[in-house]
Amino acid sequence: MTVPVITLLGTTALLFDAPGETDLPTQQRIWALALEAETWPEVREAVPGMNNLMLAFARAPRNLDALEARLHQAWEAAAPLPLDGRLIELPVTYGGDGGPHMADVITHTGLGIDDIVALHTAPEYPVFALGSHPGYCYLGGMDLRISTPRRKVPVLSIPGGAVSIGGAQTGVSASSGPSGWNTIGTTAMVFFDPARDPPALLRPGDAIRFRAERVIR
Amino acid sequence: MIEILSDTALATVQDLGRTGALNWGVGTSGAMDPLALAAGNLLLGNPAGAAAIEIQVFPFLVRFTEPCAFALTGADCAARLDDRPLLPWWSGAATAGQTLRLGLPTGTTWRASRAYLCVAGGIDVPDVLGSRSTQLRGAFGGHEGRALRQGDHLRTGTAAARITGFGAMPPALALPLERGGLPAIRVLPSAEYARYTAASRAAFWAEPWRITPQSDRYGYRLAGPTLTPEAPIELRSHGIVPGVIQVPHGGQPIVQMRDAQPSGGYPKIGTIIEADLWRLGQAPIGSRFHFIETDWTSALAARDANEAWLAGLDRLAGLHRMRSAAR
Amino acid sequence: MTLSAPDIARLSAWLAETDLAELELRGPGCHLRLRLRQDAGHVTPIAEPVTLHSVTSPSVGVFLPAHPLHDTLLAPAGTLVEAGQPVALLRIGALLLPVTAPVPGIVAEILATSGATVGYGTPLVALHPVAE
Structure with missing residues (x-):
């Protein structure tokens, strides 16, 4: 994929997918594009994903071509927008009952649990976007050596605080719910409170570092 | 009270x-x-x-x-x-x-x-x-x-x-929609539609789908023909909306419903148009229905028909x- | 609702004028069965001639004797209804209006055709009034 791809999500939204490998400079351009697009009358919300952007329509426009053309132009013009943020450290217990799919990651990657923990705790993970469920953060920067495909059948409920890997991404669930990712550990942190303003603890531009508090082998 | x-x-x-x-x-x-x-x-x-x-x-x-x-x-x-x-x-x-x-x-x-x-x-x-x-x-x-x-x-x-x-x-x-004696629901193809085999795409429209008991306000898991991509698809997480029809690796689709999460990563074969999502929201577990392919103009016409019906009732x-x- | 003796007399008279051999009425707290005695040949009217009350259309609309989600009539002939009770519906666009009995009575006949467009004042249902 060398050019952006725009596709429809029914009549509710469209999806803009940036070309290239997932990286922070591209994500910074997505943030810039989101700021621009959410001022457009057709757009109710501009929602960044991982190097992509969903535009939820205020009202589905009759002339879709005009909106798509404008989106392509705005992308060409979008310069990376660095966002200043905080670094939050999360203590994690890896493996054991709190990491029921660690064995699957070991099997898939061919690495030992200590190598997986070392690779997982090494980076500062920039928050690329929020999504999935209230307060959940999509993080960039995972070491591709611990990539593991999403599960064939989603798990009906994983608990809040579950640290997991899905494809080339990692994240921490903010509340219990279904998930297709592989849970490798657990942490305790309140990521979302609807009474707070803003309700989510983290926002794009912040970063997370995982610290191995305990590794259950 | x-x-x-x-x-x-x-x-x-x-x-x-x-x-x-x-x-x-x-x-x-x-x-x-x-x-x-x-x-x-x-x-x-x-x-x-x-x-x-x-x-x-x-x-x-x-x-x-x-x-x-x-x-x-x-x-x-x-x-x-x-x-x-x-x-x-x-x-x-x-x-x-x-x-x-x-x-x-x-x-x-x-x-x-x-x-x-x-x-x-x-x-x-x-x-x-x-x-x-x-x-x-x-x-x-x-x-x-x-x-x-x-x-x-x-x-x-x-x-x-x-x-x-x-x-x-x-x-x-007042706004009936059916095909072959079963309720019908209109769908716009989504990003990964073209990456499914021709046989899978044909079966998606031609075969009836059954709503399994693993269906709730979050999503409806459907049973029907297995949908197979030409090659495995792994996507980056992206925004999704209620009505998106995801296909996990098993090949049986899941329609995201109103309590769906706002983002996901499974391949999307199509999205039920907003004007028709209520039809699936009311369809009982165990019942069967057909997907009908639609286009942007028809989808907006369906929205307009719903809005006109409500405006008429209001007036x-x-x-x-x-x-x-x-x- | 109760039926008084004169009501029953009037009903008997009405029954005698029809081709019906039997009339059965059910309502809240009320069950009445009138049967024409074969040996009597006919029932002698014992009251003044019966006047049927005709329930007319409150508006222009499509006459529906059954709710569109139901396959049974709201008030088939013989139903005992209270004043204000819907005996049929009128469809106006997306709206469904009730056609209500103006007085308590027994539905004698549905006069309009299901699905027919009717005008204001069109007789829709014939009601045999009974005392409250």
Whole structure:
């Protein structure tokens, strides 16, 4: 994929997918594009994903071509927008009952649990976007050596605080719910409170570092 | 106040959904049948999006602790106010102490699975992040962020006495859509559609789909032909909306419904157009239906038809209330 | 609702004028069965001639004797209805209005055709009035 791809999500939204490998400079351009697009009358919300952007329509426009053309132009013009943020450290217990799919990651990657923990705790993970469920953060920067495909059948409920890997991404669930990712550990942190303003603890531009508090082998 | 008498799980307070909080990871929630919720509200002279109770497990009983004008829409549940039968898609007035009972949905000319109890002034729960819908995953919104329980008391909004005793034509009959004797639902192909085998794409439109018991407000898991991509598809997480038809690696699709998360990563073969999502929201578990391919122009025409139907109901109901009040 | 003796007399008279051999009425707290005695040949009218009350259309609309989600009539002939009770529906666009009995009575006949467009004042249902 060398050019952006725009596709429809029914009549509710469209999806803009940036070309290239997932990286922070591209994500910074997505943030810039989101700021621009959410001022457009057709757009109710501009929602960044991982190097992509969903535009939820205020009202589905009759002339879709005009909106798509404008989106392509705005992308060409979008310069990376660095966002200043905080670094939050999360203590994690890896493996054991709190990491029921660690064995699957070991099997898939061919690495030992200590190598997986070392690779997982090494980076500062920039928050690329929020999504999935209230307060959940999509993080960039995972070491591709611990990539593991999403599960064939989603798990009906994983608990809040579950640290997991899905494809080339990692994240921490903010509340219990279904998930297709592989849970490798657990942490305790309140990521979302609807009474707070803003309700989510983290926002794009912040970063997370995982610290191995305990590794259950 | 309304007191919940039955100990049925899964009845929730809903409105037309929460918009504007996607960037905090908050999905929209909202009524599985927004046309039914809006119609009930319009019969009462409420704003179309006033909060109501969505009921999906029966029988369901409530007691009115004070006089209350109400409307019942959605599934026909042979409702009774004390021992007096009520017509479906109808407004009524309860006196203090009366009990409303909704029985199992009956399906003579339309099989449906969810009923809506709207009240004059709407169900009075706090507006949280722009909506009164229950956000089950986040445990906020609606009544204490959860499904209703026996003994719950819900306040109703203040409202002047209302003219009741009339109803609405169910949109399933006014706006019918079927193919081969089964209900039909219109779909726009999504990003990964072309990456499925020609046989899978053909089967997607041609074969009927069955709604499995693993279906709820979050999503409907469907059973039918196995959908196979030309090559394995692994995607980066991206925004999704209710109506998106995802295909996990197993090849059996999942339709994201109103409590769906606002983002995902499974391949998307199509998206049910917003104008038709209520049809699936009402389709009972175990029932079968067809997907119909549509295009942008037809999808907007379907939206316009729904809006025109609601606008017509609003105008005629308003006229009727005005004339009745003048008499 | 109760039926008084004169009501029953009037009903008997009405029954005698029809081709019906039997009339059965059910309502809240009321069950009445009138049967024409074959040996009597006919019932002698014992009251003044019967006047049927005709329920007319409150508006222009499509006449529906059954709710569109139901396959049974709201009030088939013989149904005992209270004043204000819907005996049929009128569809106006997306709206369904009740056609209500103006007085308590027994539905004698549905006069209009299901699905027919009717005008204001069109007789829709014939009602045999009974005392409250």
